[in-house]
Amino acid sequence: MDMSELETLIFDDPAELVATAAARFADAVRRAQDARGTAVVALTGGSNGIALLRALAADPGSVDWSHVEVYWGDERFVPAADPERNEGQAREALFGVIGADPARIHPMPASDGDHGDDIAAAARAYAELVGDDLVFDVHLLGMGGEGHINSLFPHTAATAEEAATVVAVEDSPKPPPRRITLTFPVINRSREVWFLVSGAEKAQAVAAAHDGADRADWPCAGAHGTERTVWFLDPAAAADLP
Numbered sequence: 375m376d377m378s379e380l381e382t383l384i385f386d387d388p389a390e391l392v393a394t395a396a397a398r399f400a401d402a403v404r405r406a407q408d409a410r411g412t413a414v415v416a417l418t419g420g421s422n423g424i425a426l427l428r429a430l431a432a433d434p435g436s437v438d439w440s441h442v443e444v445y446w447g448d449e450r451f452v453p454a455a456d457p458e459r460n461e462g463q464a465r466e467a468l469f470g471v472i473g474a475d476p477a478r479i480h481p482m483p484a485s486d487g488d489h490g491d492d493i494a495a496a497a498r499a500y501a502e503l504v505g506d507d508l509v510f511d512v513h514l515l516g517m518g519g520e521g522h523i524n525s526l527f528p529h530t531a532a533t534a535e536e537a538a539t540v541v542a543v544e545d546s547p548k549p550p551p552r553r554i555t556l557t558f559p560v561i562n563r564s565r566e567v568w569f570l571v572s573g574a575e576k577a578q579a580v581a582a583a584h585d586g587a588d589r590a591d592w593p594c595a596g597a598h599g600t601e602r603t604v605w606f607l608d609p610a611a612a613a614d615l616p
């Protein structure tokens with residue numbers, strides 16, 4: 375773990391976890407807007423990441439989305455209409471519901487988009503969009519049982535990346551194999567990094583991250599906010615914590 379403030383919160387169940395994370399997300403956005411005019415966030419896919427967006431859609435007044443710039447931490451490099459896309463799931467859960475301004479929503483390219491099937495060009499284009507100075511107010515993360523976050527899997531070049539902010543992944547161990555992901559250099563300049571994690575199959579990774587494991591073995595151990603790192607857990611995911 376790093377030196378930024380660490381909070382580990384354990385909720386009775388995933389529904390309570392998501393409801394609290396959504397309320398805190400709305401607060402964090404408001405604070406960022408008060409401080410800087412616009413909030414900048416990175417979203418995640420996965421069960422809790424999409425449930426959080428649904429919770430925000432149920433209370434549309436909680437966030438002024440006209441002053442939020444929305445990016446993604448990772449994406450599956452498949453056609454835009456593929457139901458596996460984090461972006462499509464987010465539109466269905468939230469952005470289509472509230473009629474978000476498309477100019478504020480910055481999805482990662484799809485394999486039938488401007489760059490066609492050229493995943494390297496697509497990753498470069500997203501890196502240009504993110505640039506060298508963008509700082510997320512909140513970067514949401516889901517996590518896999520082997521500790522992957524975004525599409526940063528154990529013992530891969532993407533997880534070891536120290537320079538590029540966005541890379542292409544061609545052989546993800548979790549399907550689909552072709553993905554685009556933000557890397558540690560940009561994740562770790564986020565003000566706040568929030569993990570949304572539930573389920574017994576995640577317990578070992580949660581414990582490894584809290585124990586300061588090597589990010590090559592457990593990528594979740596390498597992500598932290600410059601101001602705050604928050605773990606939103608259910609009891610099953612927290613079961614191996616001391």
Ligand SMILES: O=C1O[C@H](COP(=O)(O)O)[C@@H](O)[C@H](O)[C@H]1O
Nearest residue numbers: 418419420421422515516517518
């Ligand atoms: O592959 C992915 O999985 C993680 C975690 O998903 P979950 O359903 O187990 O919570 C997700 O955060 C990531 O964005 C996605 O690409």
